[in-house]
Amino acid sequence: MSRSDGSGNVAGEARRPPSSASLLGSEMKLLFRRRRTQALLLALAAIPVMIAVVVRLSSSVPAGRGPAFLDRITQNGLFVGVTALIVAVPLFLPLTIGVVAGDTIAGEAGHGTLRYILVAPAGRVRLLLVKYIGAIAFCIAAPLAVALAGAGIGAALFPIGPVALLSGDVVEPGEALVRMLLIAAYQTVSLLGLSAIGLFLSTLTDVPVGAMAATIVLSVASQVLDQLPQLEWLHPWLFSHYWFGFADLLRQPIGWESFTDNAMLQAGYIAVFGALAYGRFVSKDVLS
Amino acid sequence: MTPKWLRWTPAAAVPAVIAAGVLTGSVPASARDPLPDKTPAQVLAMISQHSTKSLSGTLEQTSELGLPDVPQIGPTAGAGAGSIAELLAGPHTARVYVDGPTKVRIQVMDRLAERDAVRQGNELWLYNSRDNTATHVTLPDKAAGHKPPTSRMPGTVATPEELAARMLAKIDSSTEVTVGEDVEVAGRTAYSLKLTPRSQGTLVDSVAIAVDGEKGLPLSVEVRARGQAEPAFRTAFSSLTLEAPDAGLFDFTPPPGATIKEMVLPQIPHAKHMPHLKKDMGRHHAEGKAPTAAGKSVSVTGSGWETVVGFPARAGAPNGAPYAAPSVDSLLQDPLLRQATVTVPGGRAISTSLVNVLLTDDGRVFAGSVPLERLQTAAAAAR
Numbered sequence: 311m312s313r314s315d316g317s318g319n320v321a322g323e324a325r326r327p328p329s330s331a332s333l334l335g336s337e338m339k340l341l342f343r344r345r346r347t348q349a350l351l352l353a354l355a356a357i358p359v360m361i362a363v364v365v366r367l368s369s370s371v372p373a374g375r376g377p378a379f380l381d382r383i384t385q386n387g388l389f390v391g392v393t394a395l396i397v398a399v400p401l402f403l404p405l406t407i408g409v410v411a412g413d414t415i416a417g418e419a420g421h422g423t424l425r426y427i428l429v430a431p432a433g434r435v436r437l438l439l440v441k442y443i444g445a446i447a448f449c450i451a452a453p454l455a456v457a458l459a460g461a462g463i464g465a466a467l468f469p470i471g472p473v474a475l476l477s478g479d480v481v482e483p484g485e486a487l488v489r490m491l492l493i494a495a496y497q498t499v500s501l502l503g504l505s506a507i508g509l510f511l512s513t514l515t516d517v518p519v520g521a522m523a524a525t526i527v528l529s530v531a532s533q534v535l536d537q538l539p540q541l542e543w544l545h546p547w548l549f550s551h552y553w554f555g556f557a558d559l560l561r562q563p564i565g566w567e568s569f570t571d572n573a574m575l576q577a578g579y580i581a582v583f584g585a586l587a588y589g590r591f592v593s594k595d596v597l598s
Numbered sequence: 599m600t601p602k603w604l605r606w607t608p609a610a611a612v613p614a615v616i617a618a619g620v621l622t623g624s625v626p627a628s629a630r631d632p633l634p635d636k637t638p639a640q641v642l643a644m645i646s647q648h649s650t651k652s653l654s655g656t657l658e659q660t661s662e663l664g665l666p667d668v669p670q671i672g673p674t675a676g677a678g679a680g681s682i683a684e685l686l687a688g689p690h691t692a693r694v695y696v697d698g699p700t701k702v703r704i705q706v707m708d709r710l711a712e713r714d715a716v717r718q719g720n721e722l723w724l725y726n727s728r729d730n731t732a733t734h735v736t737l738p739d740k741a742a743g744h745k746p747p748t749s750r751m752p753g754t755v756a757t758p759e760e761l762a763a764r765m766l767a768k769i770d771s772s773t774e775v776t777v778g779e780d781v782e783v784a785g786r787t788a789y790s791l792k793l794t795p796r797s798q799g800t801l802v803d804s805v806a807i808a809v810d811g812e813k814g815l816p817l818s819v820e821v822r823a824r825g826q827a828e829p830a831f832r833t834a835f836s837s838l839t840l841e842a843p844d845a846g847l848f849d850f851t852p853p854p855g856a857t858i859k860e861m862v863l864p865q866i867p868h869a870k871h872m873p874h875l876k877k878d879m880g881r882h883h884a885e886g887k888a889p890t891a892a893g894k895s896v897s898v899t900g901s902g903w904e905t906v907v908g909f910p911a912r913a914g915a916p917n918g919a920p921y922a923a924p925s926v927d928s929l930l931q932d933p934l935l936r937q938a939t940v941t942v943p944g945g946r947a948i949s950t951s952l953v954n955v956l957l958t959d960d961g962r963v964f965a966g967s968v969p970l971e972r973l974q975t976a977a978a979a980a981r
Contacts, residue, residue: 381730382730385854396710471854474727474730474854474855476711476712476727477705477712478712478727478732478850478852478853479850479853480851480853480854557709557710561693563844563847565693581616582609582612582613585608585611585612586609588608588609589605589607589608589609593602593605593606
C-alpha cells in the first residue's frame with residue numbers, strides 16, 4: 311500500500327496552482343495505478359471466472375437452485391456475466407466501493423499528504439470533487455470488470471447463442487451484450503450513493519480503515535433493514551433498495567422505471583452526503 | 599473566512615429541499631375538473647358498456663391477508679414463490695398488455711424472475727422464468743368470443759377489470775352500492791364505486807372499485823376486511839396508456855432449452871380451483887350443486903356475501919389439471935399454505951382476513967368469507 315508515487319507528484323506540483331484537469335488526471339493515475347485498486351478489480355473479475363469454471367466442471371445445475379440464471383450458463387455463455395453481476399451485488403461490489411470511497415480523504419490524511427495537497431491552492435471543494443469523481447470512475451470500472459470478464463470466460467467455455475430474457479422472449483447475442491452493459495451501468499448508478507456516503511465518512515476521520523469499514527457496514531445494514539417487513543415505510547429510502555432492480559432490464563419490453571427510480575434515489579444520497587462532506591471538509595482543521 | 603456554521607448550511611438545506619419536494623409531490627393535484635355526478639346505477643352501466651379494447655399498463659397489487667410473508671433475501675430468486683398463495687400474499691407488480699379480446703399478455707414481475715401468460719387467439723402460453731418452463735394451452739373455441747378482454751389467466755395476478763366483474767356479479771339486495779368522492783388512479787380521474795355488504799356475517803367490510811370517468815374501465819379494486827385499517831387486498835393500475843401495444847409482444851415462442859408442457863383444459867364450466875377460491879372472497883355461483891369430475895358434488899350454503907362452499911373429499915380429478923377441485927393434499931403441497939395452517943376443532947384451518955378455509959379431518963374442504971365457526975357449522979351440518 312505504498313503511495314510514494316502519489317504523494318511525490320502532488321508535493322512537487324505544490325507551488326503552481328494545478329488545473330482541475332491535471333488534478334483529476336493525477337487522481338485517476340493514482341487510483342488505477344495502485345496495486346490495491348488493481349487487486350480489487352482482479353478479484354471482481356475472478357467471480358465470473360470462478361462461476362464459469364465450477365459450472366463447466368460440474369455435471370449439471372438443477373433449475374431454480376442457486377443464484378438466478380446459474381442453470382442457464384451451460385446453454386449460453388453470456389449468462390456467466392449476468393450471474394456474476396447478481397452474485398456481486400450484495401457484498402463484493404459494495405465491499406470494493408467501500409474501500410475506494412472510504413480511502414478518498416482519510417487516506418490522504420492518514421498518510422499525512424492531505425495538507426500538502428491543500429497547500430497548493432487547489433481548494434478543498436475542488437479536491438472533494440476530484441476525489442468523488444475518482445470514486446465514480448471506480449464505480450464504472452468495477453461492474454464493467456465483472457461483466458466483461460463474464461462475457462469473455464463465458465464465450466471461451468460455453469456456446470454463445472440467442473439469449474432468453476426473463477419474459478421468455480429471445481434476443482440476439484449482440485442485444486444481449488448491450489443489455490449486460492446496461493446492467494453494469496445500472497450498478498454503477500446504484501453504487502454512487504454509497505460512494506457519497508463513503509466520501510463523507512472519509513472526511514470524518516484520519517484513519518482510512520475506519521471509513522472503509524463504516525461504509526461497508528452501512529451497505530450491509532441498509533440491505534438488512536430492507537428485508538424487515540416492519541420497516542416497509544423506510545424501504546424506498548434505503549440506498550440499497552433498488553440494487554436488484556436491474557432485472558427489469560432483462561424483460562421484454564425493457565422496464566425503465568426501476569432505473570429512473572434508482573437514479574433519483576442515488577442523486578438524493580449524493581446531494582445529502584455531498585453537502586455533509588462539504589460542510590465537514592471545509593470546516594475541518596487539517597493537521598496531517 | 600466565512601463563519602463555520604455557514605459551511606454547514608448546504609448540509610441542512612439539501613435534506614430540507616428534498617423533504618419539501620417529497621411532500622409537495624405526495625399531495626395529489628386537485629386542479630382537475632371534477633367528474634359530473636352520477637348515480638351508482640349510471641356508474642355500473644359505464645362499466646358494463648365500456649369498450650376499451652387496447653391498453654398497456656402496470657398493475658400494483660398489495661395485500662394484508664395475514665398470510666406469512668415470503669422472505670426474499672439475497673441474490674436468489676425468492677424461494678416459496680411459485681406457490682399459488684404467494685400470488686395473493688405478497689406485493690406484486692405486473693405489466694398488462696391488451697389488444698382486443700384475444701390478445702392479452704400479463705407479466706408478473708418477480709424478483710429476478712418473471713411469470714408470463716401470453717394469449718393470442720386460442721393459444722395460451724404460460725412461461726415461468728424461474729424454472730424455465732413453458733406450458734401450452736389451447737383454449738376452447740367459445741372462450742374466444744364471449745369473455746371479457748382480460749379473462750382470468752392462470753398463474754398470474756387478476757386485473758382490476760376481472761376482479762370488478764366478480765365483485766359486481768355479487769350485487770343483490772344484500773349489498774349497498776354508493777358512489778363516493780372522485781379518486782385519481784394512474785393519473786386518471788375515476789368514480790369510486792363502493793359496495794358494502796349489509797350482512798354482519800361476512801369478513802368483508804367493503805369493496806371499492808375505481809371506474810375511469812371517461813372510459814368506464816375499472817382502474818382499481820380495493821377490498822377491506824372488518825376490523826383492519828389497511829385494505830386487505832388492493833390492485834390498481836400505477837400507469838396506464840390506452841393505446842395498442844406492440845403486436846410483437848403477443849407472439850410467444852418458448853425459448854430454447856425450456857421445458858415445454860402441454861395442458862388440456864377439462865371441459866368443466868365454472869369449476870373451482872385454488873385462485874378462484876381465494877379470490878372470490880366466498881362468492882360462488884349459487885346454482886346449488888355443481889358437478890365435479892368424480893361425480894361428487896360441491897355444496898353451497900348461505901347466500902350473497904355469506905356463502906360457504908364445501909368440497910367433497912378427494913375429487914378424483916387428474917393431478918395438475920388447473921380446474922380440479924382442491925383436495926387437502928394439493929392444498930398442503932403449497933408451502934405457504936402449509937405454513938399458514940393451524941389446527942382447530944374438526945380439522946385444520948387457513949385463516950386470512952378475507953377468507954377462511956377449513957380442511958376437515960375426513961378430507962373435505964370448506965371455504966368462505968365468513969368467520970371460522972360458520973365453516974365448522976357448515977361442515978358439521980353437511981356430514
